[in-house]
Amino acid sequence: MKLQFIKEQARNIRAQTLAIYYAARDPRMPFFVRVLAILVAAYALSPIDLIPDFIPIIGLLDDIIIIPAGLALIMRLTPPSVMESARLQAQEAAEKPVSYSAAVIIITTWLVLLWVFARWVFIALNT
Known part of the structure; x- marks a missing residue:
């Protein structure tokens, strides 16, 4: 049960991240939110963390808290029309073959x- 929940949450974060990527590329996106989206993506992809990952439990907590919180903030600050368009683009991209x-x-x-x-x-x- 817990493993299935974790997998579902990971898929949800992946879909949100892809939608944020498309939203950040939209010219209707406010500049501040676009910069914030770039910072969250850079933090997610960066090998440098606020708390190193080799520290047990606490090292992974920053990734578990900061990235989803950043995604949620960006989604809240993004205009609804831009977010809806970005979600559609993300859904189309997710359906394409790998x-x-x-x-x-x-x-x-x-x-x-x-x-x-x-x-x-x-x-x-x-x-």
Whole structure:
């Protein structure tokens, strides 16, 4: 029961995030709300957190609280017509098929770059 609830909440946050993305691109969106949307997205994607994730329990709480709270604030500040349009765009985008080949290419590129960087560090440390 709890796992199903968590999965549903994760899907809901994903749908809201996608809708906020489309809303932020809408020219009818107020400038302040657009900046706030960019900040929340940057925080969500940033490897730097207010509280590091390796600290047990507390490290993940900032992600669990800040991101949904930021999304809720942005949704509340966004004009209803912009939000409705963004939700429709997000729903259409969510229904499109996922490109697994593109995902493989991107992951492979990151792994190669990681390997090159690790090799470079290893050589630099051994000289």
